[in-house]
Amino acid sequence: MEKDITYYTNLILSDEVQTLITPYRDVFILISIIFIALGLVLLFQEKFFVAEVKRRIFDYLSDGKKFEKPKRFVRSWEKIEKLFKKGDYGEMILCIDKLMLEIMRRFGYVGDNTISIIDMGNVVDSSFPNKDNVKRVCELSQEIKKETNMALERSEMIKIFDLSKDTLIKINILKK
Numbered sequence: 001m002e003k004d005i006t007y008y009t010n011l012i013l014s015d016e017v018q019t020l021i022t023p024y025r026d027v028f029i030l031i032s033i034i035f036i037a038l039g040l041v042l043l044f045q046e047k048f049f050v051a052e053v054k055r056r057i058f059d060y061l062s063d064g065k066k067f068e069k070p071k072r073f074v075r076s077w078e079k080i081e082k083l084f085k086k087g088d089y090g091e092m093i094l095c096i097d098k099l100m101l102e103i104m105r106r107f108g109y110v111g112d113n114t115i116s117i118i119d120m121g122n123v124v125d126s127s128f129p130n131k132d133n134v135k136r137v138c139e140l141s142q143e144i145k146k147e148t149n150m151a152l153e154r155s156e157m158i159k160i161f162d163l164s165k166d167t168l169i170k171i172n173i174l175k176k
Contacts, residue, residue, distance in 0.1 A: 080095045097137050097138050103173070133167065
């Protein structure tokens, strides 16, 4: 009555059983190929996936009612305000650009500068307002680095300062 393992092996490898399981085997192979393809896509898109996860975690943690604001951002803004009041617009632009880049990286965006981050198309106005102003600040910053004695109009600097402050208020780094 006892049958050894060779009986069961021969039964499984028989033509009748193999014809019975062939459609199921093909379906499982197809599902495996789909999962491998998804894995490869996620692997190649990993930097954006990780950046999005970091941004969402930061958005959760930056709720001002539960968590304290990053103090270094507030200190950087205080320095920018002093530069604005002194009329040192070139240094103010450089500091605003540096601050916005740090904040965007903290949000999980990936890029060398704010222009490259914004041009990638991942920045949405609802998550990071006044992105055109941030892009303009980066452009001015690059021009200032090339030409140190660049003339900057006061009216444009006031607009840039106000929009930058508005951005920081809307992303809950500064209070109104």
